[in-house]
Amino acid sequence: MQKKEEKNSIIEICPVRNVIARFGNKWAFLIILILNENKIVRFSELCRMIPDISSRVLSGTLRTLEADNLISRKVYPVVPPKVEYQLTEIGLSLVPLINMLTEWAQTNMKKIIAHREQFETNSNAE
């Protein structure tokens, strides 16, 4: 199961990245933001709010976030099934950071993308 036990340089062990890497995936930030705005959201609502995500990936992402206790999952034993997701306290405490990242990105976006395009043009031209 865990085979990276050997590669224990200071950096590979570094638990910070271990933690951060979990929501560095494609959808985690967005899901956290949506849960923050809507407080309690059902699975199918998330599906509709993020049209590009497949239910397989959505459920996987939710599972990871739940495992890390960033979101909580509540199942109602009814038919048809009903499952609600919401942020935990830890998840909530992450929201301001995500917002700051988002603001930073919005602020610097234009310059970054412009520079990126120019950089690639130069690379190709050279």
Next chain:
Amino acid sequence: MQKKEEKNSIIEICPVRNVIARFGNKWAFLIILILNENKIVRFSELCRMIPDISSRVLSGTLRTLEADNLISRKVYPVVPPKVEYQLTEIGLSLVPLINMLTEWAQTNMKKIIAHREQFETNSNAE
């Protein structure tokens, strides 16, 4: 070159993630932090400071960061070659955010990992 032109849902276009995704990779954060502490670092120094990274991946990551104007690359036309990397202003402006993320991770790390392990145990047991 760019074939995702069609998939232009609100989210897929979302430029914020487009920007953030670039340093959501395995080494970017760490490199930015190292450059912040050492101001000016040569390629081989980075190699030594991050023993787990291959030179191929390191140079790729540096290139991406340079393309986005987060770091600058200065080549000295000497033999043997000498290349120095340092943060740009934009890169520098990102440092506080990374530090906050790091602090957040350090604060919540233990709880998160504990919860994760318990979660996985439950999943296997059930």
Next chain:
DNA sequence: CGGCATCCAGCCGGATACTG
């Protein structure tokens, strides 16, 4: 020294189909 070329394994995310 600072890369790039090549090759390759593993994982991530997407499409589709099916189920309690």
Next chain:
DNA sequence: CAGTATCCGGCTGGATGCCG
């Protein structure tokens, strides 16, 4: 409704070797 099962393509990251 809320997933799981299966399959699969592509990208990321790692190992190695070469080159100006």
